[in-house]
Amino acid sequence: xxxxxxxxxxxxxxxxxxxxxxxxxxxxxxxxxxxxxxxxxxxxxxxxxxxxxxxxxxxxxxxxxxxxxxxxxxxxxxxxxxxxxxxxxxxxxxxxxxxxxxxxxxxxxxxxxxxxxxxxxxxxxxxxxxxxxxxxxxxxxxxxxxxxxxxxxxxxxxxxxxxxxxxxxxxxxxxxxxxxxxxxxxxxxxxxxxxxxxxxxxxxxxxxxxxxxxxxxxxxxxxxxxxxxxxxxxxxxxxxxxxxx
Amino acid sequence: xxxxxxxxxxxxxxxxxxxxxxxxxxxxxxxxxxxxxxxxxxxxxxxxxxxxxxxxxxxxxxxxxxxxxxxxxxxxxxxxxxxxxxxxxxxxxxxxxxxxxxxxxxxxxxxxxxxxxxxxxxxxxxxxxxxxxxxxxxxxxxxxxxxxxxxxxxxxxxxxxxxxxxxxxxxxxxxxxxxxxxxxxxxxxxxxxxxxxxxxxxxxxxxxxxxxxxxxxxxxxxxxxxxxxxxxxxxxxxxxxxxxxxxxxxxxxxxxxxxxxxxxxxxxxxxxxxxxxxxxxxxxxxxxxxxxxxxxxxxxxxxxxxxxxxxxxxxxxxxxxxxxxxxxxxxxxxxxxxxxxxxxxxxxxxxxxxxxxxxxxxxxxxxxxxxxxxxxxxxxxxxxxxxxxxxxxxxxxxxxxxxxxxxxxxxxxxxxxxxxxxxxxxxxxxxxxxxxxxxxxxxxxxxxxxxxxxxxxxxxxxxxxxxxxxxxxxxxxxxxxxxxxxxxxxxxxxxxxxxxxxxxxxxxxxxxxxxxxxxxxxxxxxxxxxxxxxxxxxxxxxxxxxxxxxxxxxxxxxxxxxxxxxxxxxxxxxxxxxxxxxxxxxxxxx
Ligand code: HEM
Ligand code: SF4
Ligand code: SF4
Numbered sequence: 132x133x134x135x136x137x138x139x140x141x142x143x144x145x146x147x148x149x150x151x152x153x154x155x156x157x158x159x160x161x162x163x164x165x166x167x168x169x170x171x172x173x174x175x176x177x178x179x180x181x182x183x184x185x186x187x188x189x190x191x192x193x194x195x196x197x198x199x200x201x202x203x204x205x206x207x208x209x210x211x212x213x214x215x216x217x218x219x220x221x222x223x224x225x226x227x228x229x230x231x232x233x234x235x236x237x238x239x240x241x242x243x244x245x246x247x248x249x250x251x252x253x254x255x256x257x258x259x260x261x262x263x264x265x266x267x268x269x270x271x272x273x274x275x276x277x278x279x280x281x282x283x284x285x286x287x288x289x290x291x292x293x294x295x296x297x298x299x300x301x302x303x304x305x306x307x308x309x310x311x312x313x314x315x316x317x318x319x320x321x322x323x324x325x326x327x328x329x330x331x332x333x334x335x336x337x338x339x340x341x342x343x344x345x346x347x348x349x350x351x352x353x354x355x356x357x358x359x360x361x362x363x364x365x366x367x368x369x370x371x372x373x374x375x376x
Numbered sequence: 377x378x379x380x381x382x383x384x385x386x387x388x389x390x391x392x393x394x395x396x397x398x399x400x401x402x403x404x405x406x407x408x409x410x411x412x413x414x415x416x417x418x419x420x421x422x423x424x425x426x427x428x429x430x431x432x433x434x435x436x437x438x439x440x441x442x443x444x445x446x447x448x449x450x451x452x453x454x455x456x457x458x459x460x461x462x463x464x465x466x467x468x469x470x471x472x473x474x475x476x477x478x479x480x481x482x483x484x485x486x487x488x489x490x491x492x493x494x495x496x497x498x499x500x501x502x503x504x505x506x507x508x509x510x511x512x513x514x515x516x517x518x519x520x521x522x523x524x525x526x527x528x529x530x531x532x533x534x535x536x537x538x539x540x541x542x543x544x545x546x547x548x549x550x551x552x553x554x555x556x557x558x559x560x561x562x563x564x565x566x567x568x569x570x571x572x573x574x575x576x577x578x579x580x581x582x583x584x585x586x587x588x589x590x591x592x593x594x595x596x597x598x599x600x601x602x603x604x605x606x607x608x609x610x611x612x613x614x615x616x617x618x619x620x621x622x623x624x625x626x627x628x629x630x631x632x633x634x635x636x637x638x639x640x641x642x643x644x645x646x647x648x649x650x651x652x653x654x655x656x657x658x659x660x661x662x663x664x665x666x667x668x669x670x671x672x673x674x675x676x677x678x679x680x681x682x683x684x685x686x687x688x689x690x691x692x693x694x695x696x697x698x699x700x701x702x703x704x705x706x707x708x709x710x711x712x713x714x715x716x717x718x719x720x721x722x723x724x725x726x727x728x729x730x731x732x733x734x735x736x737x738x739x740x741x742x743x744x745x746x747x748x749x750x751x752x753x754x755x756x757x758x759x760x761x762x763x764x765x766x767x768x769x770x771x772x773x774x775x776x777x778x779x780x781x782x783x784x785x786x787x788x789x790x791x792x793x794x795x796x797x798x799x800x801x802x803x804x805x806x807x808x809x810x811x812x813x814x815x816x817x818x819x820x821x822x823x824x825x826x827x828x829x830x831x832x833x834x835x836x837x838x839x840x841x842x843x844x845x846x847x848x849x850x851x852x853x854x855x856x857x858x859x860x861x862x863x864x865x866x867x868x869x870x871x872x873x874x875x876x877x878x879x880x881x882x883x884x885x886x887x888x889x890x891x892x893x894x895x896x897x898x899x900x901x902x903x904x905x906x907x908x909x910x911x912x913x914x915x916x917x918x919x920x921x922x923x924x925x926x927x928x929x930x931x932x933x934x935x936x937x938x939x940x941x942x943x944x945x946x947x948x949x950x951x952x953x954x955x956x957x958x959x960x961x962x963x964x965x966x
Pocket of ligand 2: 576
């Protein structure tokens with residue numbers, strides 16, 4: 132365990148969390164107007180119609196996979212009778228399918244951004260940086276999965292991230308990151324985790340904030356929304372006199 | 377034809393009045409529309425002269441028959457707007473319910489693309505002055521405002537104006553298609569009129585129902601349907617939800633925008649910009665009281681032909697003491713009740729029954745109603761050498777000119793010709809009844825009786841429709857918290873967003889961290905009128921000279937800067953103005 136390990140796996144996660152949470156709160160308070168998907172469907176829809184669902188649904192599965200893989204301790208799955216091999220076959224096959232969907236989706240999205248004139252001119256530097264980090268994260272993630280699967284197929288045992296990365300990850304939340312566990316992970320995993328952290332740090336400052344406002348509340352609210360006229364504070368506002376509401 | 381809902385309203389004792397709400401509604405008298413597009417242009421100047429909404433016309437004027445804007449928006453098999461009644465009698469969004477919306481959120485399958493509206497363009501005017509001296513006249517070529525590339529101009533919001541493009545284009549009219557081949561042909565030879573359209577500010581707005589974030593809402597006080605620019609997340613489902621295609625996606629800000637019924641003006645008792653500037657003076661604004669608890673039931677009646685009467689049944693009679701008591705109970709101020717009594721919209725829609733809703737079959741309960749045009753009938757009559765003002769002749773012509781009536785019925789009553797004919801007959805009766813008076817003849821009550829009216833009613837209608845005085849056309853109570861003293865003080869110069877460093881001056885009122893479309897949109901509200909006034913009458917606003925914001929102009933007088941200065945030194949004011957297009961105001965609609 133070098134000082135670098137300490138810095139990367141002991142300190143950096145907290146800095147990233149700080150940026151992620153603080154940045155999101157700040158962005159929400161000061162830039163509600165900029166908080167949007169910035170949909171480009173008005174410009175182009177035939178590629179988008181395939182690419183965007185492919186990317187997003189793939190990504191949702193990937194996210195669920197991450198949550199299960201990182202948050203659920205190995206002992207729990209073993210306790211309910213899921214053997215190590217079973218778990219790996221499941222996780223790797225599903226992971227590869229979802230990962231490839233995501234990758235193909237984002238490749239199509241980027242192709243569209245690059246080749247469709249209107250979409251290209253609506254692409255900001257911010258978008259480009261975001262895409263770079265996002266693609267890097269997906270590629271690195273997929274690489275770890277493929278490497279593990281390859282090792283498994285070769286008859287050996289791939290690196291079991293559930294005893295390294297996952298242990299370290301869970302430790303973060305109890306303010307006791309297991310730096311040694313993370314330091315024991317393979318370089319591929321380390322790279323993926325680092326890019327992941329970069330993505331989280333970037334999140335609040337990019338268009339990705341739209342993910343935080345996924346509109347699940349839509350399922351539960353009445354269709355028609357009534358609202359009263361906002362009282363708008365301002366230097367020339369006057370106290371409500373006679374009136375209603 | 378009266379439905380259960382309709383009858384209940386006629387006999388209010390029969391059923392307790394539910395929650396009363398007020399709505400500022402509009403009526404347009406199509407006979408008077410000359411298709412000049414003044415309303416569209418002034419609306420655009422006030423609200424959508426910004427980048428991101430170049431293609432957007434909150435108010436547009438369509439020639440009918442014609443495809444409309446966006447093209448063929450009335451074809452709901454294609455665009456899936458509005459509500460659909462299920463076999464079980466429930467209302468469902470035609471584009472799919474909540475789960476389907478969320479499942480298709482990543483790419484909305486039925487969103488119109490920019491080409492369905494039109495690709496906005498500008499010209500490279502610069503080449504007119506920079507072209508080297510030569511034998512050829514320099515030309516300004518069109519450039520797309522979307523891609524920045526040179527483009528061929530092929531369509532616009534009113535490309536088929538006055539049937540430009542002929543039968544091929546008119547045959548794309550979804551309604552003409554519905555009426556069939558034969559009808560269409562004879563129809564094109566006899567009939568053409570203009571249909572100005574704004575958002576309907578529906579009682580049962582499907583745009584609001586389609587918004588996953590809950591950013592769209594109907595204002596409880598005046599029924600205006602708005603998009604909260606801070607809550608909109610750009611899921612763009614509202615665009616699909618509105619069957620009239622009156623929610624637009626701002627492709628620069630990534631947020632939805634729509635007609636606001638000029639709420640900053642309406643709140644202080646001023647008519648909307650489109651009404652104020654209408655050359656034909658054909659728009660009416662007034663309050664309608666309605667029973668919210670009956671809306672969904674009325675919107676779900678089984679027979680589409682009953683929707684018109686069902687909606688009338690939701691409107692409450694402001695003269696009825698029970699209604700007035702219920703309105704007071706629900707917190708509607710007396711000022712609004714008084715206003716509702718004098719409402720021209722109520723008079724034209726319910727008392728005289730000459731105004732009709734646009735496409736009630738979408739089941740959104742639209743609140744901008746139309747008086748169908750009688751002039752084509754009159755023209756046809758006089759064209760054949762008959763007296764076009766004789767009641768008998770007119771009644772006969774209305775019956776025999778079936779095709780226009782059928783077309784109008786497809787627009788206004790889900791295909792039921794009876795209400796359209798009834799409305800046209802009343803207009804015809806008014807014509808001949810009033811002609812006798814103008815000629816100094818006796819009043820002929822039989823003409824009135826033939827259309828189920830009294831002479832008094834006809835004269836009342838005449839005052840509204842023919843004399844159409846300003847005070848009679850616009851009866852708008854001010855919003856609470858704003859008193860009548862505000863009326864008329866808003867004569868003003870300049871744009872409220874043009875403060876130093878403000879959005880109108882190229883900024884969003886501060887540093888711009890995430891591009892031009894981020895930050896906090898400055899609210900356009902009553903209060904900003906006061907702020908505006910203060911700013912304009914104090915020092916330091918010198919650079920505002922030469923700018924007039926029509927949104928705040930009440931039509932009285934000519935504010936400084938409405939016209940370019942005459943005489944010498946005129947360039948001074950313009951000189952310290954920033955170049956045009958340097959970041960226009962964003963997010964007016966909240
Ligand atoms: C469940 C939550 C999410 C929802 C509902 C959602 C929805 C959307 C929508 C509606 C668009 C606009 C598509 C268009 O019309 O142009 C979009 C774009 C995008 N989303 Fe998501 N998203 C979610 C989560 C995420 C996440 C977690 C990420 C990545 C970490 C992501 C990355 C992107 C990207 C990169 C684009 C831009 C696509 C392009 O136009 O090139 N989204 N999303
Ligand atoms: S007409 Fe206006 S209120 Fe009605 S659904 Fe469309 S946008 Fe909404
Ligand atoms: S300004 Fe009036 S007359 Fe002119 S197009 Fe508009 S509605 Fe018709």
